[in-house]
Amino acid sequence: MCAATVCVLFPTIALAATSAQDFVSKAAVSNMFEIESSKLALKNASNADVKAFAQQMIDDHTKAGDELKSTLAAAGNIQMPQALDAAHKTSLDSLAGKSGAAFDDAYVADQKKAHDEAVALFTEYSTRGDNPQLKGFAGKTLPVLKMHQQHAQKLGASADTTSSSRQPTSAEPTLQEGANSFTEGQARDRLSAAGYASIQGLAKDDKGIWRGNATKNGKSVSVGLDYKGNIVAQ
Numbered sequence: 630m631c632a633a634t635v636c637v638l639f640p641t642i643a644l645a646a647t648s649a650q651d652f653v654s655k656a657a658v659s660n661m662f663e664i665e666s667s668k669l670a671l672k673n674a675s676n677a678d679v680k681a682f683a684q685q686m687i688d689d690h691t692k693a694g695d696e697l698k699s700t701l702a703a704a705g706n707i708q709m710p711q712a713l714d715a716a717h718k719t720s721l722d723s724l725a726g727k728s729g730a731a732f733d734d735a736y737v738a739d740q741k742k743a744h745d746e747a748v749a750l751f752t753e754y755s756t757r758g759d760n761p762q763l764k765g766f767a768g769k770t771l772p773v774l775k776m777h778q779q780h781a782q783k784l785g786a787s788a789d790t791t792s793s794s795r796q797p798t799s800a801e802p803t804l805q806e807g808a809n810s811f812t813e814g815q816a817r818d819r820l821s822a823a824g825y826a827s828i829q830g831l832a833k834d835d836k837g838i839w840r841g842n843a844t845k846n847g848k849s850v851s852v853g854l855d856y857k858g859n860i861v862a863q
Contacts, residue, residue: 649705649758649759650708652750653708653709655750658717660690660694661713662721663686663740663743664690665713666720666721666736666739667683668683669724669732670682670686671683673728673729675728675730675732675733678787689773693773696769700762700763701763704763720739724736737781737784737785745778748778751767751771751774755767803859804838805855805857806836806837809833809854811854817831820843820860824846825852825862826845827843827844828841840853845862
């Protein structure tokens with residue numbers, strides 16, 4: 630009988646639903662991470678679509694957090710965490726150290742992972758939850774999380790396409806020393822052809838580089854021309 634009882638109990642434990650406290654702890658921390666990371670995105674992201682997504686995350690997850698608090702009032706003695714756990718805090722700190730395209734990529738990757746985990750958590754609890762009020766909250770919130778999940782996946786696909794289409798920029802030319810056979814007239818012609826105007830003080834230095842002052846795009850610059858024809862403005 631004992632052996633038979635053990636055989637019956639172990640599968641039941643393995644399939645048991647997440648406890649109400651466990652669900653609330655995970656859901657609340659995930660929700661806080663979504664809001665705080667998205668606040669960073671409004672400041673550090675460079676992509677307009679990423680910023681728009683971040684604002685939606687702040688709005689929707691703030692609403693979800695308020696609804697969770699209201700649900701807990703009727704759900705019994707369940708504690709709601711007030712701060713991120715160590716893992717989410719580490720992720721947030723890492724994100725805070727990035728900006729521009731690097732931030733966009735990291736933020737979208739975090740959002741994809743976070744929403745994959747949230748959808749799994751809310752799906753599980755909405756079907757196997759042990760608290761009726763929280764089970765209802767999970768079922769009500771799940772469609773919104775799935776929408777976020779799909780949006781994050783689309784942003785990720787768009788970022789991958791953009792990244793793969795980026796062409797490496799060639800290095801800025803540097804002026805090279807050497808015997809320069811260009812005459813002053815030829816040097817002026819090359820500078821003019823490159824868009825420089827009002828060329829003044831053009832002279833060849835002891836390193837074989839023609840140097841002078843000019844204007845381009847309405848700005849005054851110092852410009853140089855080496856023996857290979859490279860032109861560099863400073």
